[in-house]
Amino acid sequence: MHSAGTSRLFPLGRMPFARRAGNPAASAIAVEAWSAGGVIQVRPQCAHRVRPGRKNSCLYLSRMSNTFQDDFLDSILHSDCMPVPPIKRILQSFKKHLRAQGKHENTIRSYVNDVNVFLEWLSHTIGQSFSVRDISEADVRDFKSFLLTRNASNTSINRRLTALRQFFLFCAERKYIRGNPAAGVPALPSAPASVKLLSRKEQLLLLRTVENMNRPLERVILLLLIHAGMRSSEICNLKVADLHMSSREGKLFIRDERGQKYRFVKLSSRAQAAMRLYCKSRRIRMFSRRRDEPLLKQRNGNPLTQQVIDHIVKRVGKHAGIVDITPTMLRNTYTVQLLLSGEPPDKVALRLGTKSIAALKRVADQMKENDRR
Helix, strand or coil, X not given: CCCCCCEEEEEHHHCCHHHHCCCCCCCEEEEECCCCCCCCEEEEXXXXXXXXXXXXXXXXHHHCCHHHHHHHHHHHHHCCCCCCCCHHHHHHHHHHHHHHCCCCHHHHHHHHHHHHHHHHHHHHHHCCCCCHHHCCHXXXXXXXXXXXXXXXXXXXXXXXXXXXXXXHHHHHHCCCCCCCCCCCCCCCCCXXXXXXXXXXXXXXXXXXXXXXXXXXXXXXXHHHHHCCCCCHHHHHCCEHHHEEECCCCEEEXXXXXXXXXXXXXXXXXXXXXXHHHHHHHHCCCCCCCCCCCECCECCCCCECCHHHHHHHHHHHHHHHCCCCCCHHHHHHHHHHHHHHCCCCHHHHHHHHCCCCCHHHXXXXXXXXXXXXX
């Protein structure tokens, strides 16, 4: 609702209750929402149509019947005369809303990007500016059909539809729109995603290739992925203070982007050697005053990003002759190896900092069955 003391003009035709409420003469009325008395006032604005002596007369919502009150509130909340923020400002509020819900930064980034793709497509399609209130279910269905013509996968289309549902649900809760135009658009059937892994030979070839490249940063990243199963986002967020090394062991303190989950990741002897070599090349000391600085940086001194890690993995894979390699593939390989070694699934999930590894457990069970045969 509006704050006390504000007023908006509404055409009489948009308020069907106004004539029944006893104000047939006024062609427009002003609304003061939640006045000091706790009621909404309907104040006639056409003074020349009001009898002398009643220029300041008001119709109070508290004196109307419940039906009139419902019509009045519905007209206020959904009238086209109500100001709606620009879509860019709504998107900014949407991002803050997702963060307040505890969503992961990757999820927030994905939702906002998918909504922007839809908005850009709609702007190009209609060729004019529009408000979020102008978007209909037909627009969402047309966008879904457009994605199908571009040979987008069912998983990708469903992800974009999910983002649109969440965005329009937020808009509906803020009373920017009457309903959710994406709620009635059904998702496409999608088959379970296939899990891609590296063979033992490909793992050895990949590590041998990165060691021969004599690049400490690339070597550390590959080993953290394939020997520790870390996420790209976790590697980017590492600080100097998160590194704990001794003569006997090495481990990293990992926190997620929301600061809600913590765990230690033990480093293999090979990963420890790569980390010491990197720290020596960067002149990093564990007990230095720069403990809040990023642990891993690019050669130009800029912080790591997930796009940079993805590029490094693909570049090393290309040198090793392994195509279509991703950081997720290395993490999945590490997970399946733990399961095949007999590690309990709950402990593996705890080590990886995830809730479920059901899909990877099915892969490990299938591999065990193939070995028995």
